[in-house]
Every structure is written in structure tokens, then in C-alpha cells.
Amino acid sequence: MSLVANTGKLAGRTLFITGASRGIGKAIALKAAKDGANVVVAAKTAEPHPKLPGTIYTTAEEIEALGGKALPCIVDVREEKQIQNAIDEAVKKFNGIDILVNNASAISLTGTAQTDMKRYDLMHNINTRGTFLTSKLCLPLLKNSNHAHILNLSPPLNMNPYWFSIHVAYTMAKYGMSMCVLGMSEEFKPYNIGVNALWPKTAIATAAIEMLTGDTSTSRKPDIVADAAYVMLAQDPKKYTGIFAIDEDVIKKYGISDLTPYACDPKNADNLMLDGFLDDPAALTHHRQTVSTASIRRYHTSTVNYKEKAESGGQIPELFAAIGKSITPDLIKKTQAVFQFNVKGKEEGVWHLDLKNGDGSCGQGEPKNPPDATLTMDSNNFADMFAGKLKATNAFMMGKLKIKGDLQKAMKLEKMMKSLKNKV
Numbered sequence: 001m002s003l004v005a006n007t008g009k010l011a012g013r014t015l016f017i018t019g020a021s022r023g024i025g026k027a028i029a030l031k032a033a034k035d036g037a038n039v040v041v042a043a044k045t046a047e048p049h050p051k052l053p054g055t056i057y058t059t060a061e062e063i064e065a066l067g068g069k070a071l072p073c074i075v076d077v078r079e080e081k082q083i084q085n086a087i088d089e090a091v092k093k094f095n096g097i098d099i100l101v102n103n104a105s106a107i108s109l110t111g112t113a114q115t116d117m118k119r120y121d122l123m124h125n126i127n128t129r130g131t132f133l134t135s136k137l138c139l140p141l142l143k144n145s146n147h148a149h150i151l152n153l154s155p156p157l158n159m160n161p162y163w164f165s166i167h168v169a170y171t172m173a174k175y176g177m178s179m180c181v182l183g184m185s186e187e188f189k190p191y192n193i194g195v196n197a198l199w200p201k202t203a204i205a206t207a208a209i210e211m212l213t214g215d216t217s218t219s220r221k222p223d224i225v226a227d228a229a230y231v232m233l234a235q236d237p238k239k240y241t242g243i244f245a246i247d248e249d250v251i252k253k254y255g256i257s258d259l260t261p262y263a264c265d266p267k268n269a270d271n272l273m274l275d276g277f278l279d280d281p282a283a284l285t286h287h288r289q290t291v292s293t294a295s296i297r298r299y300h301t302s303t304v305n306y307k308e309k310a311e312s313g314g315q316i317p318e319l320f321a322a323i324g325k326s327i328t329p330d331l332i333k334k335t336q337a338v339f340q341f342n343v344k345g346k347e348e349g350v351w352h353l354d355l356k357n358g359d360g361s362c363g364q365g366e367p368k369n370p371p372d373a374t375l376t377m378d379s380n381n382f383a384d385m386f387a388g389k390l391k392a393t394n395a396f397m398m399g400k401l402k403i404k405g406d407l408q409k410a411m412k413l414e415k416m417m418k419s420l421k422n423k424v
Contacts, residue, residue, distance in 0.1 A: 001261040002031065004227035004254060009234040010035040013147060014094040016087070018077050018134060019104035021045040022054035023206035024153060027222035028101055028229045029059060033068025038094045042075035042086050043104070069094070077104045077130030083137050090141075097141040099233055102131040102152040102177065108170055109396070114404060115169045123169060127154075128176025135184060139193075148193040149233050153225075154178040155199040155277035156244040163277050166399050174277070178244065185242035194237030200225055201248035202272040203397075205264045215393065217265040218273040224262040227251060246278070273394050315383045316347045320362050323353065323386065327360040337409040340371035347379035373410035376402040 010032050019025040021043035029039045041056045041063070048055055060070035071093050073086035090097055106126040108119045135150055142148040154177035164171050178197055185195035204225060205216035228250035232240070251259060263269040335355035343349050352367035354360055361368075377385065381400050384390040392413045395401035403410045 001221060002223050002227055003251070003256050003259075003261060004031075004230055006031070006034045006230075007234065008035050010037040010099075010230070012036065012038070013098040014038040014040065014090060014096060015099040015101060015233075016040040016042060016090060016097050016134075016138060017101040017103060018042045018075065018130070020101075021056045021059050022052060023103075024204060024222045024225045025101065025103035026054060026059050026062075027226035028103070029063055029068075029070075030066060031223075031226040031230045032233075033063040033066040033070075036067050036069075038069045039063050039071070040086060040090045040094075040097070041070055041072045042077075042083070044074065044076050046074050077134055078125045080133060080137070083134055087137055087141065096144055097138055098145040098147050099149045099151070100135060100138045100142065101229070102134055102150065102154075102180075104130055105153065105174070105177075109167045110169070110407065111166070111402075111404075112168055114407075115167075120169045123173035124176065127173035128180075131177045131180050135180060139188075142188075142193050143191045146192075147237060148191070149237050150181075150184065150188075150193060150195040151229060151232060152177045152181050152195075152197045153199070154181065154197045155275075156197070156246075157182065158277050158279060160279055162399065171277075181242070181244065189241065192238045194235065194241040196232055196241060196243045196245060198225065198229055198232060198245050198247060198250070199277065200275045201246050201278065203275055215391070218268050218271060218391075218394070219264050220259075220262045220272065221264060224248070224251060224259065227254075273397065276397070316343060316349070316351065316379060317364075319383055319386055320351055320353075320364070324362045327355065327362065329359075331355060332360045335409075335412050337372040337406070337412060338367050338369050339410070339413070340367055340374045341382070342374060342376040343379050343382055344376065345379040347382075371405060373403055373405040373407070375410060375413075376404075 015029070015032050015037055017025050017029050017039060020029045020039070020041040022045070025043070029041060032039060041059050043056050045055045056072035056074065060072040063070040071089060073089060075082045075086050077083060087097065104126055106123045108115060108123060131152055142150070154174055157175060157178050181195050181197040188195055200220070203219040204222055205219040206222060225247050228245065228247035231250050231254050232245060248259065260266050260269040263272065332355050338356050339353045341351040341353070343351060349364060350366055351364055352371070353362040354367050354369060357369055377395070377400060381390055381395065385392060385395055392401060393411060396403060
């Protein structure tokens, strides 16, 4: 659902979009295609993924069906030759490049000890190095354009230590993309190249996120990011540069106040999960009397009550008693994981839930078998999570839930919550 009308401003322009075979990159490509733009679909996916739909070729077909022209290119942004080959092909077919969209990115929301160096290198090589390298190689062509833009899908540079503490490796990799905006916007001013960043206000429903969490009901469609990108890329690059924009702000400034059509579930239009790196003013107002602004945990969703919840008394033992009655052979078969819960706050203690061995078990103390995942959470939020009022994925993204061990198995709790919600 696009709310921003196509004006034809990108007609005949050539866009080089990394990671364009699916998700946000694809949405931006299709929006530009409606103007009759040329799009270089620069992505790795040449063969269909077993779980994620879309390849560079299927995306190219969709672009041309909408009136655009497409050039599908197999590009891993870690490989300089592949990027240069795609650029050379773009010159042959479209006589140049006007716009570069650095969308390709890798993510791992893990703490320092849980981030293996292979994953660290992947994030930094794709996010930071890939953005820098693609921008560098496209620069000679952008200099020749009279409407040159670079748009990085990266967050505002927020120096709140919280955003480093929860996933320092990923934060550094994404901020590397943002630092390219900071530096290149100033460096490229003499060439009239606009260099800007765009970041979503809320979680965005992409196939990858759906596969990871199994739920996009509190997310928005990629269309909102594509619409915001379109508005930004239509601006005069001589005047519009060095901006770290948020999709919602761009759309509202454009004149659209009702963003409900962008919501995956219209019922949750006012109940969406915020994306990372954005400090929430409501939380800041609430905490500023007692906590230094440098250390405030200010990432909340609108599903969370900003007022402090009334302290619970003795909820945890009752909760685990109810969970114990809900363990079934089918639940054990589907979950196949052992969880340890380190509960903090008023009802501090260690609890376990074994949905892997024998008939399963739960109760106080550490599990008999090594846990696949250890979850740390304040008791005030713990009952809400198992009652279905606070989703495990949301709690993790908000920093209310810390996970050590197998993240994928820990996220299986999300599905387990649904089966327990009516019983607890």
C-alpha cells in the first residue's frame, strides 16, 4: 500500500540498489519502477531460497511489469569485482548511474561473548565495508549525473551507550554505514551529490523477519520505507544532503497524517514495535529524575506501559505451577529445548523449563540438563511474557529480555507462549 503518489521525477534515472531481491530494497525498486526508472538489481540471490521468496530475476520481472527497466546482477558487496562488473553492465545498458541505494545488510543481535568472529566479520564486511566500497566505485558515475543521490538504509548516530551495550558488533557495523553518510555528504558537496540516511521508525515486515520471529502483526509494510525513499530521492541533491531521516517523519512532512494503511495489522496501527537506535521521549520524561540520560534504557514499544508496573507478589511460583500442568508430549516434540530463567527484581531466583528430555519438567533451580538458552528478565515483566501480554521477541528487542545461548531456540518461546496463553 503506497500512499505517496508517483510524480515521474525518477523517470529515466538509473538506480543501483544493493540487496534489491527482496524486502526494503525490492520495495524501493518497485516504487521507482512506477516512474519508469532503470534499476540495477544488485543482490546475491540468483537461485530461489528454500524459505525466503524472491531472486534478482523475479524482481527484475516485476520491475519491468510496472514500466521500469531492470538489470539483474549477481552482487555480493564484499566482492569488489562483482560490484565493478555490475557497474560496467549498468553503463553499457543505461549509460550511467544516478542513484545508489546501499540497502544490503547483515544482522546479529548478540552480545560480545555470543558474537563469533565469523558473524562479526560478515556484518562489518557487508554493512560498513560494502557501503563504503559500493559508494567509492559508483562515485565516478554519480559525478556525471545531474541528479546524484546516495541513500544508506542506516540509523541516526545515537551515542546513547545502551545501543552499544546490547549488540555492540551490530551497532558498530550499522553506524559504519551512518558514518559514511556523515563524511561523504560533506566530501561530495562539490560534486552536487546528496548523501543521506533513512531508517524505519517501527519494525518492518520482511520475509527474513517473518522467518526469524514468525510474527509481523506489530510491524509496518516495506511500502512506508519505499515511499519515504522516493520522497527523499526526488529532492534536489544540491540542497538535500547530510540528513538522517526517519521514514514516518518523511511521510508526515510530505502531508500524510494517517499511516494506518502501512500497518500489517490495522488493529495494531497504534501498537507498533519501535525499531532500534531510536530513543523514546516518553521514557526519557519518565526516568529523567532518577537516571542519568547517558544510561537510560529508552527503547520502548507503544505496547508497553511507561508507568512503573505495580510490584508483583508471588506470581512466579504460581506461574511455573501453571506451566507445569501445561506440558504435553506435543509441546516437547515441537520445542526440543531446555531453558533456564534468571529472574531479577523482587522475586529474584533461578527457574527452569525442560521441554526436551523425558516427560519434560519445570520448577525452581537450575535444570538437570545443560540449558540451550538462558534468559534473564525482571520479575515485573516475566509473568506478562508468559501471559502473552509481552511478546518474547519484543521483550528481547527492547532489552527487557537478555538471552545467552541458542537464540533460535530461545525464540521458540514465542510460539510456546501462544499455546500457554489461555492456560496461564
